Amino acid sequence: MSKKKFIQRDISWLSFNARVLQEANDPSVSLKQRIRFLGIFSNNTDEFFRVRVATLKRMVEYSAKRKALNMHMEEHPQKVLDEIHTIVLQQQNEFNRIWEGILEELKQEKIFLVDESHLNDEQLAFVKKYFDDTVRVNVIPLMIESLPQMPYLRDKSIYLGVVMRKKNSAYQQKYALIEVPAKAVGRFVLLPSKNNEKNIMLLEDVIRVNLPNIFSLFEYDYFSAHVFKVTKDAEIDIDNDVSTTFVEKIEKGLKNRRKGKPVRFVYDKEMDAGLLEYLIRRLNLNRKSNIIPGGRIHNFRHFMDFPDVFSHNTEKRKPFTHPALANSLRVTDVIVKQDIILNFPYHSFNTVIDFLREAAIDPDVRSIKITAYRLAPKSKIINALINAARNGKEVVVMLELKARFDEEANLEWKKVLEEEEGIKVLLGVPRMKIHAKLCIIKKRIKNKIIQYGFVSTGNLNEDTAKVYGDMCLFTANRNVMADINRIFRYLENWKLGTTPLKACKSLLVCPTNMRNEINALINKEIKNAKAGKKAGITLKLNSLSDVLLIEKLYDAAAAGVKIQLIVRGIFCAKMDFGKMSKYAKAISIVDEYLEHARVMIFENENKPKIYLSSADWMVRNLDHRVEAAIPVLDEHLKQEIIDIINIQLSDNVKARILDSELLNEYVPHTGKKLIRSQIETYFYLHKKTQQQIEISSN
Structure with a gap:
């Protein structure tokens, strides 16, 4: 990408993660939520290294193929990697500063993270018993010096690097590794506490206490142990062997992913220098391997599930039933008569599950076809589909095996659906992901076929629907069906x-056709602006990085089209390019819920054309995925969407200005009413429900 016209994609993404870090630093956010945001930041960073940094490293390695890998990238990938390294170190320092401040606030609430050196006798006895009863069976020490090859290190795990020796001798020391079994046991241990205190110990510290016990065979009396982790290339290479099935290719790719090259090594800066040098050498790391010194705690993503020990818990806003469904026994009866839009997480996701459960037991339903990208671990969606198949319905599930980091889970769902239940499972298209969120149900009443279903911006996942802001349009429109x-x-x-x-x-x-249609819609706004007519484009996206469409927005601004952008994550447009600063406004909202909906609004001479979409404006979505955007035709629903988008455009609490300098400055609210859009949206939608209930009761 030309530096003059576009912001480099990966640098823009790091700017988004800085906005997440801002939330962790916001004193108006509850302590529990601030710790959660530190966990989200950590998890985001890990994934960024697994995917984006790994890709850039591949591009450096295969520089001859660089243009084929990313035709729009004019900067050399090594230069981008160097810039990433600088920014990540700065962000890690800010992370550490914020965490130190949070630790002080936790102490004020009498919440203490206790390490192995601060246990009283009762707590010490508890920790030793807890280790023997719960942890020991999950601990497998590896004496790495005696192993000819470095053992396989899991990508998402943390390890204790252990040094042991006799206190009276610096010689004859041994090194060992212990994988911290957080997945099996849990990361946090609540200790016996007095005086209204809450004492919490991390699992790695429980293990530290018990090192003399674990290594009693060697009769050492000195132990030191420090945490480190390795982040690996997470790309899956699909080979072209025609003799293997697609499922076998995915399975092989997953096995190869586990052997992926390290792209980052993060360690406790207090680690024994000899052990650190030994690990770097055995892992074949070098100066360009992103060797990052850190604090005592790693894999902070676990802190998204920090124990609920807080005294000042604010009551969480609960999702509610959509007003059109409030007094209806069946979701289906409403949908065949009118279109409705569910706004998650404000509206309850139970409606989607009820919708499928109704179809499962309806004797008139003949078939259900649905796409599934990321499912909940104990998916109620899958349970409803299985129930439908057992009731004799034809069920077809498009299960995307290439959904990154969900490949193994989706392989398991395939086994359940296909082998155990006899459901027809579609596995996608080579070199293309199926990202569209679609469902269609077909029923026969006497001699008449009725079809109805939905198109959604988000995944059919009842867990993430509690925190992801998405829209799902239910309809029986014949053209859509x-x-x-x-x-x-x-x-x-x-x-x-x-x-x-x-x-x-x-x-x-x-x-x-989506790319061409978007171009045509923008061209119409440009034409109207040039003719002196009202012209405007409003977009709500997760990511905006497609160069061709960004250039089209530049053209629209040059023609005088009013452009309003709400983009949560990657944002590659330069707001000081051409006439963007005059005609365009761009913000990003980061708050309690993850803004995930994609909405496109085109002014269309005071007759707005509105689409809800599963696709971001990225090359991968528009050219290499199956995606779907649905037109909103009902005038009441159009107004509802416009109202919600206007609430978001008015946000002056959680909205940041997107600019070319990546400053992430908050939208100023001097002298204005404070508008936090997620709260205002909740009240806006909840009020509609209350009004409908009052009308019905009268």
Whole structure:
């Protein structure tokens, strides 16, 4: 990407993660939430290294193929990696500063993180018993000096590097590794406490206490142990062996991922220098391996589930039933009569589950077809589909095996659905992800076929629906249903080509017509602006990095089109380029819920065209995925979306200004009413429900 016209994608993403760090530093946010944001920041950083840094390292390694890998990247990837390294170190220092401040605030609430050197006799006895009863069976010490090859280190685990010797001799010391079994046991241990105190110990410190016990065979009397972790390349290479099935390729790719090259080594800066040098050498790390010194605690992502020991818990806003469904026994009866939009997490996701459960037991339902990208671990969606199959319905599930980090879970769901329940499972299209969120249900009443379903911006996952802001449009519109049928026809027979996708008339679909339709919609706004008519484009996205569409927005601004952008994450447009600073406004909202919905609004001469979409404005979404955007046709629903987007555009509490300098400055609120859009949206939607209940009761 030209530096003059665009912000480099990965640098922009780090700026988003800095906004997450801002939330952890915000004193108006509860302590529990601030700790959670530190966990989110840590998890985001890990994933960034696994995917983006790993990709850049591959590009350095295969520099001859660099243009083929990323045609828009003019900067050399090593230069980007160097800039990333600098920013990440700065962010890690800020992280450490924020965490130190939070520790002080925890002490004021009588909440203490206790390490192995601050246990009283009762706590020491408790920790030793807890280790013997719960932890010991999950601890496998590795004497690494005696192993010809360095043992396989898990990507998402933390390890204790142990040094042991006799106190009266610096010689004859041994090194060992212990994987901290946080997944099996849990990271946090609540200790016996008095005087209204809450004492919490981390699992690695429990292990530290018991090192003499673990290594009693050697009769050492000195032990030191420090945490480190290795982040690995998470890309899955799909080989071209025609003799293997797609499932076998994914399984092989997952095994190879476990052997991925290290892209980052993070360690406790207090680690024994000899052990550190030994680990770096045995892991074949070098100066360019992102060797990052840190504090005592790593894998902070576990802190997203920090124990609920806080005295000042604010009551969480609870999701509520959509007003159109408040007095209806069946979701289906409402949807066949009118379109409705569920706004998660404000509206209850139970409606989606009820919708599928109704279809599962409805004797008139003949078939259910649905796409699944990321499912909850104990998915109620899957349970409803299994129930439908057992009740004799034809069930077709498009299960995306290439959903990054969900590959293993989706392979397990495939086994359950296909092998145990006999459900037809579609596994996607080579070199393309199925990211569209679609469902269509077909029922026959006498001789009449009725079809209804939904198109969503988010995953069918009841867990993430509690914290992800998404929109799901339920409809029985015939044109929409015809297009969903066309998409499934393609998914079931992709070898015959994309003709069914090209035939879609109502939905905007990737990779066939969405890009061209968006261009046409922008061109119309440009034409109207040049003719002196009202012209505007409002977009709500997760990411905006597609160079061609960004240039199209530059053209629109140059023509005088009013542009309003709400972009949570990657934002590669330069707001000081051309006339963007005059005609465009861009903000990012980071708050309690993850803003995940994609909405496109085109002014269209005072007759707004509005779409809800699963696709971000990125090359991968528009050209290499199957995506769907649904037009909102009902005028009341259009107004509801416009109202919600306007609330977000008015946010002056959690909105940051997106600019070319990546300053992440908050939108100023001097002299204005404070508007925190997620709170205002909750009240806006909740008020509609209350009004509907009052109308019904009268």
